[in-house]
Amino acid sequence: MAIRAAAVMIVGLFVAANYFVLEYSIERADSFVAETERTLVRNEFSHQIDQVVQYQSQISFWDKTFQELEDGMPGHAFIRDQIRDWMWADFGFSWMIFTSPDGEKILGVHNGKAVSERKAREKLYWVSDLTRRAEQAYRAALSPDRGGWQVARARRDPDLLTPALPNIHVTGMRLIDRVMSIVVVQAVIPKTLYIPASRREPILLVTVKPVSGKMLANTASRLGVHDLGFTPIVTEEPGLLMTPVGGDGYNPMVASWRPNMPGSFVWQSAVPQIAIFVVAFAAVMLFVAVRFSSLVKALQRSEAKNAFLARHDPLTGLKNRSGFDEEVSRAVRKGEDKPFAILALDLDKFKAVNDRHGHAAGDTVLQAVARRFSDRIGPRGTVARLGGDEFCVLLAGEYDRADLVALAEDLVRDTQVPVAYDGQLLLIGGSAGIAQFPEHGGSVHDVMVMADAALYAAKNGGRNRAVHAGDIGSEAVAEAAAARAA
Structure with a gap:
């Protein structure tokens, strides 16, 4: 009887230990995911507010x-x-x-x-x-x-x-x-x-x-959350995550969404297995190792996905403005002995495609152009979509001016290749501006202004062409600086 009682006690302790370990792990995993998503949501709305400030400043x-x-x-x-x-x-x-x-x-x-x-x-x-x-x-x-x-x-x-x-x-x-x-x-x-x-x-x-609802849907898609919206701050609803956004103490509403909590999934999968673990101690230990490994991998995949969404454009898969800023800042920190070039590109007649054929056609054009740019640049640099029909290319290293102009002209020609959509061919074009660091500026802002100035010169010169910053006058630079400041 004593041995049986001891065996039952050992099994009971074993079950209790596994239960508490699993419960704690699920709680920590849910807490980690929840805090990560709160940070992503706050940062996303902060970025949107900054964009609205920039838009409003164009008038004020x-x-x-x-x-x-x-x-x-x-x-x-x-x-x-x-x-x-x-x-x-x-x-x-x-x-x-x-x-x-x-x-x-x-x-x-x-x-x-x-x-x-x-x-x-x-x-x-x-x-x-x-x-x-x-x-x-x-x-x-x-x-x-x-x-x-x-x-x-x-x-x-x-x-x-x-x-x-x-x-x-x-x-x-x-x-x-x-x-x-x-x-x-x-x-x-x-x-x-x-x-x-x-x-x-x-x-x-x-x-x-x-x-708008569309803005919330796009934000939810980028962040990988569900049912993103706003709810009164006093709301108490199980399974609903909330966080204040915008830093406004007079706002009675908070952002809310359904989190990607792994806890329920882990519980549903683990409970049947625990019953088997009571019978076989070795199987229990193996299962625990497998479950913890699966949990860690799920968290790593979730973190990797969130990190990717924060730095990439969901439509084209290219770097977004945030990701491109990091790449350029990294290039600047390498010092003057590590030059780089910026190619600013803008699609011509793209608005006409959206107006005539709809946004789905415009998305198809953007995806096709993004693939062509990526294939053209390859491992030599980074291609980014900064917003709308605006693209930018970062080329690390020292490049000959003629080679940069030739590459930019190839990218312009890539935009001129018709895009097949719904049984018809969509025709656009493109213009490009080229600037080099440190030749055309000692900061990111200066180089980008020069690239924008060259892009404006290309558009003013008839579009569908590439212009190097070394070929433009001071008036074009002043115009680009004013436009970027606005």
């Missing part, structure tokens, strides 16, 4: 807007050309409101159309804290200069491809018109950052960019 940080506001609110032509046909049609801003801090002057535009003062004030009520903070940031950035005021310049980061903006904008995420939206508020200032004494009182620009 612009000489033309500052001049338009000199005698009051913007006129009908400005609303039509710059707000309706540009910011609403191209970037999808649902609301754009110009207002003085005291609210005496106000102009609201909703979906490209001017609205009554009453409707504009109703929307301002929900973002009044942001307008106050934006006014405070603007005034804190002013310093006396030449009888007027100078706005403090932003500190440039040479490792960033996006232009540095004055630190006077305020962002938040709010429920606007029953849709979670990204709100950006900033005082309208000129490119010179000089404010005449008579214009010290600012006009604030409030922009609202709704987070």
